[in-house]
Amino acid sequence: MNPYLLRCLELAHRAPPSVGVNPRVGALLVESERILAEGWHERPGGPHAEIAAIEAVPPSLRERIPAATLYVSLEPCCHAGKRTPPCTGRILAEGIGRVVVGCCDPNPQVAGRGIETLRQAGVAVELAPDPRPFEAVIRPFARSIRRRRPYVILKWAETADGKIGRSSGERLLISGSEALRYVHQLRSRSQAIMVGKNTVRRDNPLLNVRYAPGQPPVRILFDIDLDLDPTLAVFRPDAPVIVINHRRNESQGHLHYFVPHNKTAYIRLDILLGELYERCGIGTLLVEGGRYLLQQFLNQDVFDEVHVLRGPQTAPEADVTAPRLPDELYLDYIAPLGADLLFIYYPSNPNR
């Protein structure tokens, strides 16, 4: 692959999960084999990668911009966003004559029109010979913008005989240290994490990132009647907390009390997630339990990936069984993590 396009991919990966409903994009300006500047999309409302790169060009090199090639992992936008003007306008205003694009923007508001706008203005636009690595980087974005809901990963750990816990609340050790580290990596790549009320009450989980580098995700809880003990660990101020309830709709420091506008959201996850996407800018969501909540996501067909960590031991006496997987899942990936096995499933038809 062209090394500048590869570099765009690297820069795109610098976008943190908090980039939210926005795509992860990287860009650089190259003139006569010299990189003038690089940029990436760093936060919602912040400059897009192309603009960040243009603005990072040192004053002494600015006169070279018209002669430069702009490499960008995703098609430049041609529509004004809520907080940002269209990138195509800025590219034309800078007089950039050549643009190399990783892949087309799946956003229906763009979808080729960004490239078309540039070409009609006389800019030479080339597409990467193989768009797949660029599409892979924005997969969560591509899925979420089409469905107007976050990209959802369901995750649980189960024993070799398919148990995930004990109804008594007594702890069931399932995963080894490698598997635990994997869970924390998953968390560090998720913008938000969701758990059911019983899990919060019974396990008092921290839901932070301990065994991997990264920021703690937004915690999303169900506390319909606002009767959870406020001293529970999930209410800690180290990350924003969204409390889904039916009484208060206001923010208090890091606590965001969230009442869905559409009351059906209490029983329909697609509607609830749609509101979290539109109103809170939640673009990626990891659901960690408990069993009831996970099964609801599966039954209602509101998910994009399922990660199951299967431990080597059985627990015949444990009585909470793992969620039942729908038949039409596709088992895409299996890998050992220490003595555990990781299974990653996708919906058979991800475009459903």
Add this chain to the structure above:
Amino acid sequence: MNPYLLRCLELAHRAPPSVGVNPRVGALLVESERILAEGWHERPGGPHAEIAAIEAVPPSLRERIPAATLYVSLEPCCHAGKRTPPCTGRILAEGIGRVVVGCCDPNPQVAGRGIETLRQAGVAVELAPDPRPFEAVIRPFARSIRRRRPYVILKWAETADGKIGRSSGERLLISGSEALRYVHQLRSRSQAIMVGKNTVRRDNPLLNVRYAPGQPPVRILFDIDLDLDPTLAVFRPDAPVIVINHRRNESQGHLHYFVPHNKTAYIRLDILLGELYERCGIGTLLVEGGRYLLQQFLNQDVFDEVHVLRGPQTAPEADVTAPRLPDELYLDYIAPLGADLLFIYYPSNPNR
């Protein structure tokens, strides 16, 4: 997926890398929803998974075997191996009436004939609805048996400006702890690891598995004139060492002096690897450096995967550049590992 087929996959993953040129296979016998016994392929020359499962049935349950269903991740073999009789014969001798198979055996000596043999003898044979997860488990085996050489993974770490070291030998720190752990996981899944002579001499590497669970791989070295210092760390007795040379062809404890039969093997890696496959039973090989050796594997088109760990820092003063990737590689996977990025490339046409 059928839970018994899923269990076969889990059992298949228990096969250690030392299973070598053999496939990783899992099997279980189920009668009236009860698992009578499980088995997997544990070592070259050891019983195949089906036989291991049959032989693990407790004496009190042996009379149930004819009524049981045999689940097995790979088609049972119908040919006598070097050390094992055909599995189809044993299945028929046990009177097993129903067999469920994950995928067909890519071994040209089997390739559907195992299933055919069973069916002609009146056994009901079913195939998994989706063979892909089963094919994925045996991918190294499938590739290596077709080419009669080990499945080869090339791996290196490079800086953000594409440097892998200093010709002075002075250490260049590139990867963070997550990336390092990844390298050790790769090693723990490889039967053998190969490095060039200069790397051994200059870096004195341990080439063992420290930051992941697992056994140290076989170490394969080039020491054509047998003039490497025998106190170098690679000669430690914690794992077998294969020393490619042109003088001695004999084993001395853990040291195996290896003179290729075909002298072309000194310059043609496919011939050298073919001999390591046939004579030493090496089924999977990780090549870690140095630059010259990696470039030879790339240039001679003798590899199945390339894993590149790209660090976040540049090293303008370092003078050893990363191997040059051929144009027709396909970048399949990118993932952050701490501040590093992992790139996994495959040949565009893996069946070439």
